[in-house]
Amino acid sequence: xxxxxxxxxxxxxxxxxxxxxxxxxxxxxxxxxxxxxxxxxxxxxxxxxxxxxxxxxxxxxxxxxxxxxxxxxxxxxxxxxxxxxxxxxx
Numbered sequence: 001x002x003x004x005x006x007x008x009x010x011x012x013x014x015x016x017x018x019x020x021x022x023x024x025x026x027x028x029x030x031x032x033x034x035x036x037x038x039x040x041x042x043x044x045x046x047x048x049x050x051x052x053x054x055x056x057x058x059x060x061x062x063x064x065x066x067x068x069x070x071x072x073x074x075x076x077x078x079x080x081x082x083x084x085x086x087x088x089x090x
Contacts, residue, residue: 005086010054012082015075017055018062022072024049028059 001009021028031048035041038060046056065071 008082008085012079012086013051014055014058015079015082017049017051017059018066019072019075019079020049020051021045021059021062022067022075025067032060 027048028045031044032041035044041060042053042056045051045059046053049055049059051059066075
């Protein structure tokens with residue numbers, strides 16, 4: 001795997017995690033609210049969504065405005081664009 005493909009896969013992983021967080025926003029918000037601190041929230045959101053620490057950090061760093069429908073559509077469009085760049089479509 002070359003560097004461009006690695007970066008594309010990494011970005012796709014993060015974008016897909018953000019999409020999942022927007023689709024499950026209520027659960028994500030509840031999980032964050034129930035966490036004692038940011039590190040616990042990162043760990044618990046990762047467990048909730050089945051994503052790694054990097055993706056969890058991106059989710060916690062999301063601005064609330066990113067949870068709107070138009071932003072979700074923009075994330076979905078970006079995910080499609082990234083998938084199309086990869087040879088195997090993933």
